[in-house]
Amino acid sequence: MAISEMRRVAVLGHESRIGDVVTTLQRLGTVEVSADTADLSCPFNPAAGLAHVDSVMSELKYSIDIMGRHRRISKTAIESFTGYRLYLTDDEWTMYVRDGAENAHRIYAMARAVEQSLADLAAAEARILTSIEYLEPWRELRVPVEQVVPGKYVGLALGTAESRSYEAALADAAEAVEGMSWEIVTAEKDKVRLLVAYPMSAADDALRALAQAGFAKVSFEQYSGAPSDIIAQLEQDLQSIQAQRAQVERDVDILVEERPRAFALYDFFALERARLDVTNKFGGTERTFVVEGWIQQANLQGFRTAIEQLADDIVVLDRPPREDEEPPVELENNRFASAFEPVTKMMGYPKHGSLDPSPFLGPFFLIFFGLCMTDAAYGIVIAALAYWLIGQTRARGMGRQFLNLLIMSGLATVFVGAMLGGWAGDLLQRLFGWRTAILFDPMEEPTKFLILSFALGVIQIYTGIILKAYDNIRRGDWMSAIFDQVFWLVFLTSIGLALGGGYLGPSGPAIASAGQKLLLASAIGLVLTQGRHHKNPLMRIGSGLLSLYNTTGYMSDIVSYARLFGLGFTSTVLASVMNDLMLRPAGIPVIGPIIALIGLVFGHLFNILINIIGAYVHSSRLQYVEFFGKFFEAGGRRFMPFGMSTKYVDVENAKGA
Amino acid sequence: MEGFLGTILGFLGVALAIITPGIGSSVGVGLVGRSGAGVITEDPDKFGSILLLEAIPGTQGVYGFLTGLMIMIRIGALGGGLRTLTVGQGILFIMAAMPIAVVGWVSAIFQGRVAAAGVGIVAKRPEEMGKAVILAAMVETYAVLSLLASLLLVFSVNV
Numbered sequence: 166m167a168i169s170e171m172r173r174v175a176v177l178g179h180e181s182r183i184g185d186v187v188t189t190l191q192r193l194g195t196v197e198v199s200a201d202t203a204d205l206s207c208p209f210n211p212a213a214g215l216a217h218v219d220s221v222m223s224e225l226k227y228s229i230d231i232m233g234r235h236r237r238i239s240k241t242a243i244e245s246f247t248g249y250r251l252y253l254t255d256d257e258w259t260m261y262v263r264d265g266a267e268n269a270h271r272i273y274a275m276a277r278a279v280e281q282s283l284a285d286l287a288a289a290e291a292r293i294l295t296s297i298e299y300l301e302p303w304r305e306l307r308v309p310v311e312q313v314v315p316g317k318y319v320g321l322a323l324g325t326a327e328s329r330s331y332e333a334a335l336a337d338a339a340e341a342v343e344g345m346s347w348e349i350v351t352a353e354k355d356k357v358r359l360l361v362a363y364p365m366s367a368a369d370d371a372l373r374a375l376a377q378a379g380f381a382k383v384s385f386e387q388y389s390g391a392p393s394d395i396i397a398q399l400e401q402d403l404q405s406i407q408a409q410r411a412q413v414e415r416d417v418d419i420l421v422e423e424r425p426r427a428f429a430l431y432d433f434f435a436l437e438r439a440r441l442d443v444t445n446k447f448g449g450t451e452r453t454f455v456v457e458g459w460i461q462q463a464n465l466q467g468f469r470t471a472i473e474q475l476a477d478d479i480v481v482l483d484r485p486p487r488e489d490e491e492p493p494v495e496l497e498n499n500r501f502a503s504a505f506e507p508v509t510k511m512m513g514y515p516k517h518g519s520l521d522p523s524p525f526l527g528p529f530f531l532i533f534f535g536l537c538m539t540d541a542a543y544g545i546v547i548a549a550l551a552y553w554l555i556g557q558t559r560a561r562g563m564g565r566q567f568l569n570l571l572i573m574s575g576l577a578t579v580f581v582g583a584m585l586g587g588w589a590g591d592l593l594q595r596l597f598g599w600r601t602a603i604l605f606d607p608m609e610e611p612t613k614f615l616i617l618s619f620a621l622g623v624i625q626i627y628t629g630i631i632l633k634a635y636d637n638i639r640r641g642d643w644m645s646a647i648f649d650q651v652f653w654l655v656f657l658t659s660i661g662l663a664l665g666g667g668y669l670g671p672s673g674p675a676i677a678s679a680g681q682k683l684l685l686a687s688a689i690g691l692v693l694t695q696g697r698h699h700k701n702p703l704m705r706i707g708s709g710l711l712s713l714y715n716t717t718g719y720m721s722d723i724v725s726y727a728r729l730f731g732l733g734f735t736s737t738v739l740a741s742v743m744n745d746l747m748l749r750p751a752g753i754p755v756i757g758p759i760i761a762l763i764g765l766v767f768g769h770l771f772n773i774l775i776n777i778i779g780a781y782v783h784s785s786r787l788q789y790v791e792f793f794g795k796f797f798e799a800g801g802r803r804f805m806p807f808g809m810s811t812k813y814v815d816v817e818n819a820k821g822a
Numbered sequence: 823m824e825g826f827l828g829t830i831l832g833f834l835g836v837a838l839a840i841i842t843p844g845i846g847s848s849v850g851v852g853l854v855g856r857s858g859a860g861v862i863t864e865d866p867d868k869f870g871s872i873l874l875l876e877a878i879p880g881t882q883g884v885y886g887f888l889t890g891l892m893i894m895i896r897i898g899a900l901g902g903g904l905r906t907l908t909v910g911q912g913i914l915f916i917m918a919a920m921p922i923a924v925v926g927w928v929s930a931i932f933q934g935r936v937a938a939a940g941v942g943i944v945a946k947r948p949e950e951m952g953k954a955v956i957l958a959a960m961v962e963t964y965a966v967l968s969l970l971a972s973l974l975l976v977f978s979v980n981v
Contacts, residue, residue, distance in 0.1 A: 249867075511953065511956070615970075724967070727966065727970050728962075731885070731969050734888075735884060738888055739888065742891055745900060745901075775880070775881070778878065782955055783966075786956060786959050
């Protein structure tokens with residue numbers, strides 16, 4: 166129930182065992198390998214192997230990207246939130262990764278071929294479309310274009326001219342050059358396309374005169390045949406490109422069938438890469454190696470057995486952390502408390518040797534979440550949904566812990582909802598007139614709800630202070646526990662008694678006056694002790710006086726718990742409004758109840774949706790700011806064991822490579 | 823008209839409570855949505871995280887709506903038995919709506935800015951997404967407090 170106890174392990178052996186040891190380290194995934202072998206240089210240089218693995222991995226990445234671009238992975242709605250994972254059995258995994266490098270190259274070649282063909286086809290298509298666009302305006306020309314050339318006696322040319330001015334300009338040109346004539350191929354609004362004939366004897370004059378008339382020659386050097394025939398041919402080519410494209414699409418289908426193998430191979434090589442990479446952290450001599458790292462005490466025995474089984478000449482040593490070492494932090498809790506680890510981890514890992522807040526924040530988190538939702542029916546929906554998701558997502562580790570947290574939060578919501586009488590809002594009261602509230606009805610007595618929120622805040626803040634006292638005592642710092650925590654607890658309590666004691670029945674005034682005396686005593690205690698780290702006695706008193714100002718901090722902490730009321734009341738009132746609106750059409754014969762039922766289901770689902778985020782976020786926030794602030798020591802380094810971390814594939818009963 | 827003025831003011835209170843936090847939430851949610859769309863272009867798998875961030879500045883709109891609803895319930899606008907309010911009562915409802923109308927509006931926009939900045943965290947360090955959520959949630963405190971003040975004031979008006 167706390168921060169895991171860490172041991173420092175070292176494995177020593179002959180250099181020939183290094184492969185087996187690394188594989189076992191990875192398979193067990195229990196040791197964070199860290200280089201602490203300053204006196205031994207690393208004789209293992211995996212650079213050559215890494216370069217090979219990296220090149221194979223980049224080929225696979227390319228292939229996977231190509232597959233993804235042409236055929237999207239069909240994801241379920243859940244996977245589009247959680248990300249896609251491929252689940253393989255041990256046998257499938259072994260089958261896929263056999264002849265890894267060869268298959269990787271083969272898939273890469275297929276992907277390259279597909280890309281190349283598609284690029285070629287696209288380029289050819291673009292060329293054809295450009296030609297068609299170029300020729301289309303000349304479709305009416307009956308003459309094969311290769312014949313429109315300067316001949317022996319007559320020169321021919323095709324070109325364009327301005328619609329508005331060409332007639333006058335060409336008439337002038339024809340006057341200058343005898344025997345020149347022209348014919349319109351097509352005429353458009355601002356441009357005409359012309360076939361011009363001129364005598365070769367005056368070819369230079371004719372061309373100059375034509376240029377002055379605004380005639381721009383158009384070249385058809387790369388074509389032969391009448392434009393309409395060429396276009397027909399090009400259109401046929403286009404169809405053949407479509408056919409070829411369909412063929413390539415079939416190749417894509419064949420390529421995509423290799424996707425699971427590509428995923429598996431990528432992860433296979435990623436694991437190999439990790440194995441090569443980790444040897445950089447090994448130390449050694451010419452013939453031996455040593456690897457050091459951190460391991461959780463609980464995993465040590467299993468690790469020792471697994472490694473020593475490999476060979477007789479491998480030695481496993483272990484020792485507790487030294488004073489000057491800062492071991493990484495992992496949280497270790499029973500099944501109930503481990504569900505709250507994600508809440509702690511979101512804030513950050515506690516410092517080594519401090520308290521793990523997960524088990525302590527648990528009950529508060531659950532009650533807070535329940536109060537923010539305030540509805541038993543909503544709780545059932547949340548718990549059922551989380552339970553269903555566990556089956557659907559096969560989540561492990563943090564994800565699983567989070568879903569467990571959601572189930573428990575749902576059940577807590579059922580409890581709180583039942584206490585405050587929320588069953589899909591006030592639906593039961595509206596339908597059957599049942600008064601469902603066991604404790605009180607927040608709609609009728611909102612002030613009680615608010616007071617409950619503040620009371621929970623006081624309890625949690627006191628718990629936080631007591632935990633800090635416990636932590637101080639654990640470290641043998643009795644003075645701090647008494648001066649910093651017990652004095653404050655007495656001081657805060659006496660403020661409450663002095664202010665509110667008067668309302669506590671007949672003996673109230675006596676309690677209040679006792680509270681006032683206690684308040685004075687504890688205030689003096691705080692003034693005298695809170696500045697004790699100062700040498701100068703004046704500074705001590707001054708600092709002590711100033712510390713009383715912290716009272717405002719505690720007050721604002723408690724006020725912050727009003728959010729429980731805010732969120733819970735929002736959920737309750739919205740639920741009630743949903744019921745009011747959706748039940749109105751229920752009176753319509755036959756279809757009325759159906760409309761009402763559908764409306765109620767959607768209305769309440771909407772209410773759950775908008776409230777669940779706030780419930781989670783604000784229940785967390787109260788832990789982080791108000792609760793953790795009293796005792797939590799952040800700054801732990803997360804324990805990251807060397808293991809089977811994969812990108813695409815999860816192997817059930819993973820045995821590794 | 824004279825006897826009706828109080829009720830008109832009551833309606834104004836409802837409108838204020840719902841309109842301004844609604845505007846604020848629209849701006850806030852819109853800010854996060856815009857920057858989130860950029861991340862989703864790069865990595866569609868982050869949709870879930872972005873959606874969660876985007877929802878955060880939406881709560882002020884709900885708080886405003888809730889306050890408006892409570893005023894409606896108090897003046898009998900729900901259920902058909904509309905009460906005639908005095909001018910004083912009408913003004914009291916407007917004043918009661920003020921905390922959430924102003925703080926809900928402003929805090930939703932600022933919360934949207936924090937959440938939009940948090941989109942960067944989701945893009946670069948998705949495992950730290952929870953921290954982005956908590957940063958944005960810190961702004962919400964003041965919206966919750968103003969909701970609380972508004973609700974307590976709405977309850978306190980005698981009708």
